[in-house]
Amino acid sequence: HTRLRTVTGVQTCALPISELAGAVTVRVSGTAGNTIASKMNSVSSVKRTSIIKEDGKSATVRAFPKSAGANGEFARAISQALNGLNVEELHTEEGRLDEVFRSITMPDTAKEAAK
Numbered sequence: 001h002t003r004l005r006t007v008t009g010v011q012t013c014a015l016p017i018s019e020l021a022g023a024v025t026v027r028v029s030g031t032a033g034n035t036i037a038s039k040m041n042s043v044s045s046v047k048r049t050s051i052i053k054e055d056g057k058s059a060t061v062r063a064f065p066k067s068a069g070a071n072g073e074f075a076r077a078i079s080q081a082l083n084g085l086n087v088e089e090l091h092t093e094e095g096r097l098d099e100v101f102r103s104i105t106m107p108d109t110a111k112e113a114a115k
Helices: 034-041 073-081 097-114
Strands: 004-007 009-014 024-029 047-056 060-066 086-092
Touching: 004 034, 024 034, 024 073, 034 047, 034 073, 060 073, 073 086
Parallel strands: none
Antiparallel strands: 004 009, 024 060, 024 086, 047 060
């Protein structure tokens, strides 16, 4: 995704935003990943969820926001949706510059490899 902005009649283009930026990752013990993802998907601002890790003891699930919101609102909504579960960890992802760089350069790299 690329953000564009018009400044005094001139269009400028910013770097793509990391898909991880603003996502909320939780680790919950004693509950299946599908159950956690379902509860997270009940939040209207969730674009999609992804089960990162699941073992017999806990599950780690990430929720991606539909859009960037005010600081903390998305994490608060996810926390409320998981009320009653044994949440061991909850944090908001900041995004990763290497992920953004890879998304910019990979299409060109793939074209070069195909030649």
